[in-house]
Amino acid sequence: MAYVEDRPHSPPNQPLPALDINIWKRRWVEFQRHHGLKTTSQRELIVDVFLHCQEHVSVEELLQRVRERNARVGYATVYRTMKLLIEAGLAVCRHFGDGQTRYEVSGPETPHHDHLICERCGLILEFENDEIERLQDNVAQRLGFKIVRHKLELYGLCPKALGVPGGHCPDEESRAAKTNSRP
Amino acid sequence: MAYVEDRPHSPPNQPLPALDINIWKRRWVEFQRHHGLKTTSQRELIVDVFLHCQEHVSVEELLQRVRERNARVGYATVYRTMKLLIEAGLAVCRHFGDGQTRYEVSGPETPHHDHLICERCGLILEFENDEIERLQDNVAQRLGFKIVRHKLELYGLCPKALGVPGGHCPDEESRAAKTNSRP
DNA sequence: CTTTTTGCAAATTCTTTGCAGCCCA
DNA sequence: TGGGCTGCAAAGAATTTGCAAAAAG
Numbered sequence: 361m362a363y364v365e366d367r368p369h370s371p372p373n374q375p376l377p378a379l380d381i382n383i384w385k386r387r388w389v390e391f392q393r394h395h396g397l398k399t400t401s402q403r404e405l406i407v408d409v410f411l412h413c414q415e416h417v418s419v420e421e422l423l424q425r426v427r428e429r430n431a432r433v434g435y436a437t438v439y440r441t442m443k444l445l446i447e448a449g450l451a452v453c454r455h456f457g458d459g460q461t462r463y464e465v466s467g468p469e470t471p472h473h474d475h476l477i478c479e480r481c482g483l484i485l486e487f488e489n490d491e492i493e494r495l496q497d498n499v500a501q502r503l504g505f506k507i508v509r510h511k512l513e514l515y516g517l518c519p520k521a522l523g524v525p526g527g528h529c530p531d532e533e534s535r536a537a538k539t540n541s542r543p
Numbered sequence: 544m545a546y547v548e549d550r551p552h553s554p555p556n557q558p559l560p561a562l563d564i565n566i567w568k569r570r571w572v573e574f575q576r577h578h579g580l581k582t583t584s585q586r587e588l589i590v591d592v593f594l595h596c597q598e599h600v601s602v603e604e605l606l607q608r609v610r611e612r613n614a615r616v617g618y619a620t621v622y623r624t625m626k627l628l629i630e631a632g633l634a635v636c637r638h639f640g641d642g643q644t645r646y647e648v649s650g651p652e653t654p655h656h657d658h659l660i661c662e663r664c665g666l667i668l669e670f671e672n673d674e675i676e677r678l679q680d681n682v683a684q685r686l687g688f689k690i691v692r693h694k695l696e697l698y699g700l701c702p703k704a705l706g707v708p709g710g711h712c713p714d715e716e717s718r719a720a721k722t723n724s725r726p
Numbered sequence: 727c728t729t730t731t732t733g734c735a736a737a738t739t740c741t742t743t744g745c746a747g748c749c750c751a
Numbered sequence: 752t753g754g755g756c757t758g759c760a761a762a763g764a765a766t767t768t769g770c771a772a773a774a775a776g
Contacts, residue, residue: 396730400732402731432733434734435765439767459764489678489682492675495675496695499659505661507699514679514690519687519688582751583756583757585757615758616757618758643739
Protein backbone atom coordinates (compact mmCIF):
# COMPACT_ATOMS: atom_id res chain seq x y z
CA MET A 361 0.00 0.00 0.00
CA ALA A 362 1.20 3.44 -0.87
CA TYR A 363 0.02 6.69 0.49
CA VAL A 364 0.77 10.28 -0.19
CA GLU A 365 1.36 12.43 2.80
CA ASP A 366 -0.41 15.43 4.12
CA ARG A 367 -1.27 18.08 1.61
CA PRO A 368 -3.60 20.35 3.57
CA HIS A 369 -6.13 22.15 1.44
CA SER A 370 -5.30 23.96 -1.72
CA PRO A 371 -1.93 25.62 -2.28
CA PRO A 372 -0.34 23.07 -4.58
CA ASN A 373 3.07 21.92 -3.55
CA GLN A 374 4.40 19.94 -6.39
CA PRO A 375 2.86 20.16 -9.81
CA LEU A 376 2.32 16.95 -11.67
CA PRO A 377 5.18 15.65 -13.76
CA ALA A 378 5.34 17.41 -17.11
CA LEU A 379 4.92 14.07 -18.79
CA ASP A 380 1.49 13.49 -17.29
CA ILE A 381 0.41 17.00 -18.06
CA ASN A 382 1.27 16.40 -21.66
CA ILE A 383 -0.82 13.28 -21.75
CA TRP A 384 -3.78 15.28 -20.53
CA LYS A 385 -3.12 18.15 -22.85
CA ARG A 386 -3.08 15.77 -25.73
CA ARG A 387 -6.39 14.42 -24.60
CA TRP A 388 -7.71 17.94 -24.34
CA VAL A 389 -6.61 18.77 -27.86
CA GLU A 390 -8.29 15.60 -29.05
CA PHE A 391 -11.49 16.60 -27.27
CA GLN A 392 -11.37 20.06 -28.80
CA ARG A 393 -11.03 18.70 -32.27
CA HIS A 394 -13.70 16.10 -31.77
CA HIS A 395 -16.14 18.73 -30.58
CA GLY A 396 -15.17 21.46 -32.99
CA LEU A 397 -14.09 23.77 -30.20
CA LYS A 398 -12.02 26.80 -30.94
CA THR A 399 -8.77 27.43 -29.20
CA THR A 400 -8.85 30.52 -27.07
CA SER A 401 -6.19 31.96 -24.85
CA GLN A 402 -8.50 32.04 -21.84
CA ARG A 403 -9.50 28.44 -22.11
CA GLU A 404 -5.99 27.25 -22.69
CA LEU A 405 -4.87 29.26 -19.71
CA ILE A 406 -7.54 27.79 -17.47
CA VAL A 407 -6.75 24.27 -18.59
CA ASP A 408 -3.08 24.84 -18.00
CA VAL A 409 -3.59 26.31 -14.56
CA PHE A 410 -6.00 23.56 -13.64
CA LEU A 411 -3.67 20.79 -14.72
CA HIS A 412 -0.92 22.35 -12.65
CA CYS A 413 -3.10 22.39 -9.57
CA GLN A 414 -2.25 19.65 -7.18
CA GLU A 415 -5.65 18.98 -5.69
CA HIS A 416 -9.29 19.87 -5.32
CA VAL A 417 -9.43 23.53 -6.34
CA SER A 418 -12.63 25.49 -6.07
CA VAL A 419 -13.68 27.73 -8.92
CA GLU A 420 -12.78 30.69 -6.82
CA GLU A 421 -9.27 29.45 -6.13
CA LEU A 422 -8.78 28.46 -9.72
CA LEU A 423 -9.91 31.81 -11.02
CA GLN A 424 -7.65 33.55 -8.58
CA ARG A 425 -4.66 31.70 -9.97
CA VAL A 426 -5.80 32.20 -13.53
CA ARG A 427 -6.04 35.92 -12.94
CA GLU A 428 -2.44 36.05 -11.89
CA ARG A 429 -1.71 35.42 -15.51
CA ASN A 430 -4.67 37.17 -17.10
CA ALA A 431 -6.65 39.45 -14.87
CA ARG A 432 -9.56 39.82 -17.26
CA VAL A 433 -10.89 36.27 -17.16
CA GLY A 434 -14.39 35.98 -15.70
CA TYR A 435 -16.15 33.44 -13.54
CA ALA A 436 -18.41 32.29 -16.32
CA THR A 437 -15.50 31.24 -18.47
CA VAL A 438 -14.02 29.19 -15.68
CA TYR A 439 -17.32 27.47 -15.00
CA ARG A 440 -17.83 26.82 -18.68
CA THR A 441 -14.34 25.47 -19.12
CA MET A 442 -14.57 23.20 -16.09
CA LYS A 443 -17.74 21.75 -17.52
CA LEU A 444 -15.88 20.94 -20.69
CA LEU A 445 -13.01 19.42 -18.77
CA ILE A 446 -15.41 17.18 -16.93
CA GLU A 447 -17.05 16.17 -20.16
CA ALA A 448 -13.62 15.49 -21.56
CA GLY A 449 -12.85 13.31 -18.57
CA LEU A 450 -9.94 15.46 -17.47
CA ALA A 451 -11.60 16.68 -14.31
CA VAL A 452 -13.90 15.33 -11.67
CA CYS A 453 -15.69 17.30 -9.02
CA ARG A 454 -15.98 16.75 -5.32
CA HIS A 455 -17.99 18.12 -2.48
CA PHE A 456 -16.53 18.26 0.97
CA GLY A 457 -18.70 19.67 3.72
CA ASP A 458 -18.47 23.35 2.75
CA GLY A 459 -20.85 24.42 0.04
CA GLN A 460 -18.16 24.53 -2.61
CA THR A 461 -17.61 22.35 -5.60
CA ARG A 462 -13.99 21.40 -5.93
CA TYR A 463 -12.34 20.03 -9.00
CA GLU A 464 -9.43 17.78 -9.48
CA VAL A 465 -7.51 16.24 -12.30
CA SER A 466 -8.76 12.85 -13.35
CA GLY A 467 -8.03 10.15 -15.84
CA PRO A 468 -7.02 6.53 -16.10
CA GLU A 469 -3.37 7.49 -16.12
CA THR A 470 -3.64 9.26 -12.80
CA PRO A 471 -2.41 7.47 -9.78
CA HIS A 472 -5.76 7.64 -8.11
CA HIS A 473 -6.03 8.75 -4.53
CA ASP A 474 -8.70 9.16 -1.91
CA HIS A 475 -9.28 11.56 0.91
CA LEU A 476 -9.18 11.55 4.67
CA ILE A 477 -10.83 14.60 6.13
CA CYS A 478 -10.73 15.93 9.66
CA GLU A 479 -14.17 17.06 10.70
CA ARG A 480 -12.79 19.31 13.37
CA CYS A 481 -10.19 21.32 11.47
CA GLY A 482 -10.82 20.59 7.82
CA LEU A 483 -7.39 19.10 7.21
CA ILE A 484 -7.42 16.97 4.10
CA LEU A 485 -5.00 14.11 3.68
CA GLU A 486 -4.66 11.93 0.67
CA PHE A 487 -4.01 8.27 0.39
CA GLU A 488 -4.14 5.46 -2.02
CA ASN A 489 -4.83 1.82 -1.40
CA ASP A 490 -4.69 -0.67 -4.18
CA GLU A 491 -6.44 -3.35 -2.25
CA ILE A 492 -9.47 -1.19 -1.65
CA GLU A 493 -9.58 -0.38 -5.33
CA ARG A 494 -9.43 -4.03 -6.19
CA LEU A 495 -12.31 -4.81 -3.86
CA GLN A 496 -14.31 -2.03 -5.42
CA ASP A 497 -13.91 -3.47 -8.88
CA ASN A 498 -14.90 -6.77 -7.44
CA VAL A 499 -18.13 -5.47 -6.00
CA ALA A 500 -18.98 -3.62 -9.17
CA GLN A 501 -18.37 -6.66 -11.28
CA ARG A 502 -20.64 -8.72 -9.11
CA LEU A 503 -23.41 -6.19 -9.71
CA GLY A 504 -22.71 -6.03 -13.41
CA PHE A 505 -21.24 -2.54 -13.41
CA LYS A 506 -18.17 -1.27 -15.07
CA ILE A 507 -16.49 1.35 -12.92
CA VAL A 508 -15.25 4.50 -14.54
CA ARG A 509 -14.19 6.43 -11.48
CA HIS A 510 -14.85 6.53 -7.81
CA LYS A 511 -14.84 8.68 -4.78
CA LEU A 512 -13.83 7.58 -1.32
CA GLU A 513 -13.86 9.98 1.55
CA LEU A 514 -13.16 9.11 5.13
CA TYR A 515 -14.34 11.62 7.68
CA GLY A 516 -12.98 11.63 11.18
CA LEU A 517 -10.62 13.30 13.58
CA CYS A 518 -7.01 14.05 12.80
CA PRO A 519 -4.24 13.15 15.25
CA LYS A 520 -4.12 16.66 16.59
CA ALA A 521 -7.82 16.78 17.22
CA LEU A 522 -7.56 13.44 18.94
CA GLY A 523 -4.46 14.23 20.98
CA VAL A 524 -5.77 17.34 22.63
CA PRO A 525 -9.23 16.49 23.92
CA GLY A 526 -11.34 19.59 23.78
CA GLY A 527 -8.43 21.48 22.22
CA HIS A 528 -8.19 23.30 18.94
CA CYS A 529 -6.91 22.33 15.57
CA PRO A 530 -4.46 24.57 13.79
CA ASP A 531 -6.73 25.15 10.85
CA GLU A 532 -9.74 26.06 12.89
CA GLU A 533 -9.19 29.81 12.75
CA SER A 534 -8.16 29.94 9.11
CA ARG A 535 -11.43 28.31 8.23
CA ALA A 536 -13.45 30.84 10.20
CA ALA A 537 -11.46 33.74 8.80
CA LYS A 538 -12.19 32.50 5.31
CA THR A 539 -11.74 35.68 3.32
CA ASN A 540 -14.72 35.79 1.06
CA SER A 541 -13.01 38.09 -1.37
CA ARG A 542 -15.42 37.81 -4.22
CA PRO A 543 -16.58 41.35 -5.14
CA MET B 544 -20.25 -9.65 1.72
CA ALA B 545 -23.80 -8.51 1.66
CA TYR B 546 -25.44 -6.17 -0.74
CA VAL B 547 -28.81 -4.57 -1.08
CA GLU B 548 -30.31 -4.65 -4.49
CA ASP B 549 -31.37 -2.00 -6.89
CA ARG B 550 -33.31 0.83 -5.44
CA PRO B 551 -33.35 3.40 -8.22
CA HIS B 552 -33.50 6.97 -6.99
CA SER B 553 -35.92 8.18 -4.41
CA PRO B 554 -39.38 6.70 -3.96
CA PRO B 555 -38.77 4.52 -0.93
CA ASN B 556 -39.82 0.97 -1.35
CA GLN B 557 -39.53 -0.59 2.02
CA PRO B 558 -39.27 1.52 5.12
CA LEU B 559 -36.71 0.52 7.70
CA PRO B 560 -37.79 -2.03 10.26
CA ALA B 561 -39.73 -0.42 13.07
CA LEU B 562 -37.13 -1.66 15.49
CA ASP B 563 -34.38 0.38 13.90
CA ILE B 564 -36.54 3.43 13.66
CA ASN B 565 -37.13 3.22 17.35
CA ILE B 566 -33.43 3.08 18.04
CA TRP B 567 -33.00 6.31 16.10
CA LYS B 568 -35.98 7.95 17.66
CA ARG B 569 -34.56 7.19 21.04
CA ARG B 570 -31.33 8.77 19.97
CA TRP B 571 -33.22 11.76 18.71
CA VAL B 572 -35.06 12.19 21.99
CA GLU B 573 -31.74 11.96 23.76
CA PHE B 574 -30.30 14.63 21.50
CA GLN B 575 -33.28 16.86 22.10
CA ARG B 576 -32.95 16.61 25.83
CA HIS B 577 -29.20 17.11 25.75
CA HIS B 578 -29.60 20.26 23.69
CA GLY B 579 -32.66 21.63 25.41
CA LEU B 580 -34.71 21.41 22.25
CA LYS B 581 -38.42 21.66 22.39
CA THR B 582 -40.68 19.09 20.86
CA THR B 583 -42.71 20.49 18.04
CA SER B 584 -45.14 18.77 15.78
CA GLN B 585 -43.34 19.94 12.63
CA ARG B 586 -39.97 18.72 13.72
CA GLU B 587 -41.29 15.40 14.89
CA LEU B 588 -43.10 15.01 11.62
CA ILE B 589 -39.99 15.76 9.60
CA VAL B 590 -37.91 13.36 11.64
CA ASP B 591 -40.50 10.68 11.27
CA VAL B 592 -40.83 11.13 7.54
CA PHE B 593 -37.08 11.23 7.14
CA LEU B 594 -36.51 8.05 9.09
CA HIS B 595 -39.10 6.32 6.97
CA CYS B 596 -37.34 7.35 3.79
CA GLN B 597 -35.37 4.57 2.33
CA GLU B 598 -32.56 6.50 0.75
CA HIS B 599 -30.98 9.79 -0.20
CA VAL B 600 -33.90 12.21 -0.20
CA SER B 601 -33.43 15.79 -1.27
CA VAL B 602 -34.95 18.56 0.79
CA GLU B 603 -37.51 19.05 -1.89
CA GLU B 604 -38.58 15.44 -1.90
CA LEU B 605 -38.62 15.33 1.85
CA LEU B 606 -40.72 18.44 2.14
CA GLN B 607 -43.12 17.11 -0.43
CA ARG B 608 -43.71 14.02 1.66
CA VAL B 609 -43.93 16.03 4.84
CA ARG B 610 -46.58 18.21 3.30
CA GLU B 611 -48.74 15.22 2.58
CA ARG B 612 -49.23 15.11 6.30
CA ASN B 613 -49.01 18.80 7.11
CA ALA B 614 -49.23 21.19 4.21
CA ARG B 615 -48.09 24.23 6.17
CA VAL B 616 -44.51 23.18 6.81
CA GLY B 617 -41.92 25.43 5.17
CA TYR B 618 -38.54 24.86 3.58
CA ALA B 619 -36.68 26.60 6.34
CA THR B 620 -37.94 24.20 8.94
CA VAL B 621 -36.84 21.23 6.89
CA TYR B 622 -33.39 22.68 6.37
CA ARG B 623 -33.11 23.53 10.03
CA THR B 624 -34.27 20.12 11.11
CA MET B 625 -31.92 18.33 8.76
CA LYS B 626 -29.08 20.30 10.22
CA LEU B 627 -30.03 19.09 13.64
CA LEU B 628 -30.32 15.54 12.45
CA ILE B 629 -26.85 15.71 11.02
CA GLU B 630 -25.54 17.17 14.23
CA ALA B 631 -27.30 14.39 16.08
CA GLY B 632 -25.63 11.85 13.85
CA LEU B 633 -28.93 10.54 12.51
CA ALA B 634 -28.40 11.85 9.01
CA VAL B 635 -25.56 12.30 6.60
CA CYS B 636 -25.61 14.21 3.38
CA ARG B 637 -24.46 13.28 -0.05
CA HIS B 638 -23.93 14.94 -3.37
CA PHE B 639 -24.41 13.00 -6.53
CA GLY B 640 -23.82 14.84 -9.78
CA ASP B 641 -26.98 16.98 -9.76
CA GLY B 642 -26.76 20.15 -7.73
CA GLN B 643 -28.84 18.76 -4.92
CA THR B 644 -27.91 17.81 -1.42
CA ARG B 645 -29.39 14.50 -0.49
CA TYR B 646 -29.77 13.12 2.98
CA GLU B 647 -29.86 9.65 4.29
CA VAL B 648 -30.24 7.92 7.59
CA SER B 649 -27.01 7.18 9.37
CA GLY B 650 -25.70 5.82 12.61
CA PRO B 651 -23.47 3.13 14.07
CA GLU B 652 -26.39 0.75 14.27
CA THR B 653 -27.09 1.14 10.59
CA PRO B 654 -25.82 -1.51 8.35
CA HIS B 655 -23.67 0.91 6.45
CA HIS B 656 -23.80 0.87 2.71
CA ASP B 657 -22.11 2.57 -0.19
CA HIS B 658 -23.27 3.57 -3.62
CA LEU B 659 -22.75 2.45 -7.15
CA ILE B 660 -23.98 5.04 -9.62
CA CYS B 661 -24.57 4.72 -13.32
CA GLU B 662 -23.27 7.77 -15.11
CA ARG B 663 -25.49 7.17 -18.07
CA CYS B 664 -28.88 6.73 -16.46
CA GLY B 665 -28.47 7.82 -12.87
CA LEU B 666 -29.41 4.45 -11.44
CA ILE B 667 -28.17 4.15 -7.89
CA LEU B 668 -27.40 0.78 -6.38
CA GLU B 669 -26.32 0.15 -2.86
CA PHE B 670 -23.83 -2.27 -1.51
CA GLU B 671 -21.86 -3.04 1.56
CA ASN B 672 -18.49 -4.62 1.90
CA ASP B 673 -16.98 -5.30 5.27
CA GLU B 674 -13.55 -5.89 3.93
CA ILE B 675 -13.39 -2.49 2.34
CA GLU B 676 -14.49 -0.96 5.61
CA ARG B 677 -11.80 -2.82 7.44
CA LEU B 678 -9.15 -1.58 5.04
CA GLN B 679 -10.40 1.94 5.47
CA ASP B 680 -9.96 1.79 9.22
CA ASN B 681 -6.55 0.40 8.59
CA VAL B 682 -5.46 3.25 6.40
CA ALA B 683 -6.86 5.81 8.79
CA GLN B 684 -5.11 4.25 11.72
CA ARG B 685 -1.82 4.35 9.88
CA LEU B 686 -2.28 8.06 9.36
CA GLY B 687 -3.33 8.65 12.94
CA PHE B 688 -6.95 9.37 12.20
CA LYS B 689 -10.05 8.10 13.87
CA ILE B 690 -12.80 7.58 11.36
CA VAL B 691 -16.28 8.75 12.21
CA ARG B 692 -18.00 8.12 8.92
CA HIS B 693 -17.20 7.66 5.30
CA LYS B 694 -18.50 7.98 1.84
CA LEU B 695 -17.73 5.63 -1.00
CA GLU B 696 -19.20 6.17 -4.40
CA LEU B 697 -18.40 4.15 -7.47
CA TYR B 698 -19.32 5.76 -10.76
CA GLY B 699 -19.62 3.74 -13.89
CA LEU B 700 -21.97 2.12 -16.31
CA CYS B 701 -24.84 -0.12 -15.30
CA PRO B 702 -25.42 -3.47 -16.97
CA LYS B 703 -28.09 -2.00 -19.19
CA ALA B 704 -25.89 0.82 -20.34
CA LEU B 705 -23.14 -1.68 -21.03
CA GLY B 706 -25.34 -4.25 -22.70
CA VAL B 707 -26.83 -1.97 -25.30
CA PRO B 708 -23.92 -0.07 -26.80
CA GLY B 709 -25.13 3.33 -27.84
CA GLY B 710 -28.57 2.51 -26.47
CA HIS B 711 -30.60 4.29 -23.83
CA CYS B 712 -31.10 3.70 -20.18
CA PRO B 713 -34.62 3.58 -18.77
CA ASP B 714 -34.08 6.47 -16.43
CA GLU B 715 -32.65 8.79 -19.00
CA GLU B 716 -35.90 10.57 -19.83
CA SER B 717 -37.17 10.85 -16.30
CA ARG B 718 -34.00 12.69 -15.41
CA ALA B 719 -34.44 15.16 -18.25
CA ALA B 720 -38.10 15.68 -17.49
CA LYS B 721 -37.22 16.55 -13.91
CA THR B 722 -40.28 18.51 -12.83
CA ASN B 723 -38.94 21.54 -11.09
CA SER B 724 -42.13 22.13 -9.23
CA ARG B 725 -40.95 24.56 -6.62
CA PRO B 726 -43.08 27.76 -6.84
C1' DC C 727 -17.16 36.56 -42.92
C1' DT C 728 -19.31 33.03 -39.98
C1' DT C 729 -19.40 30.80 -35.83
C1' DT C 730 -17.61 30.43 -31.17
C1' DT C 731 -16.29 32.41 -27.20
C1' DT C 732 -15.97 35.93 -23.74
C1' DG C 733 -17.19 39.08 -19.94
C1' DC C 734 -20.47 41.28 -17.87
C1' DA C 735 -24.64 41.51 -15.47
C1' DA C 736 -28.91 39.62 -14.64
C1' DA C 737 -31.22 35.41 -13.61
C1' DT C 738 -31.61 30.84 -11.27
C1' DT C 739 -31.17 27.57 -7.80
C1' DC C 740 -30.32 26.03 -3.42
C1' DT C 741 -29.77 27.35 1.28
C1' DT C 742 -29.64 30.51 5.22
C1' DT C 743 -31.38 34.39 8.00
C1' DG C 744 -34.25 38.11 10.22
C1' DC C 745 -38.23 38.73 12.38
C1' DA C 746 -43.07 38.82 14.12
C1' DG C 747 -46.08 35.78 15.92
C1' DC C 748 -46.91 31.00 17.82
C1' DC C 749 -46.18 27.25 20.93
C1' DC C 750 -44.06 24.07 24.18
C1' DA C 751 -42.23 23.55 28.83
C1' DT D 752 -44.64 33.68 31.10
C1' DG D 753 -40.45 33.25 28.08
C1' DG D 754 -37.19 31.33 25.20
C1' DG D 755 -37.20 28.40 21.61
C1' DC D 756 -39.68 27.43 16.97
C1' DT D 757 -42.11 28.35 12.68
C1' DG D 758 -43.27 30.48 8.26
C1' DC D 759 -42.63 33.82 5.45
C1' DA D 760 -40.06 36.68 2.73
C1' DA D 761 -35.77 38.63 1.98
C1' DA D 762 -30.83 37.79 1.87
C1' DG D 763 -26.81 35.09 0.41
C1' DA D 764 -23.92 32.09 -2.13
C1' DA D 765 -22.80 29.32 -5.98
C1' DT D 766 -23.65 28.57 -10.62
C1' DT D 767 -25.93 29.47 -15.12
C1' DT D 768 -27.61 32.20 -18.88
C1' DG D 769 -28.57 36.16 -22.29
C1' DC D 770 -26.37 39.18 -25.04
C1' DA D 771 -23.38 42.37 -27.51
C1' DA D 772 -18.69 42.80 -28.46
C1' DA D 773 -14.31 40.32 -29.49
C1' DA D 774 -11.66 36.53 -31.28
C1' DA D 775 -10.88 32.31 -33.94
C1' DG D 776 -10.89 29.63 -38.14
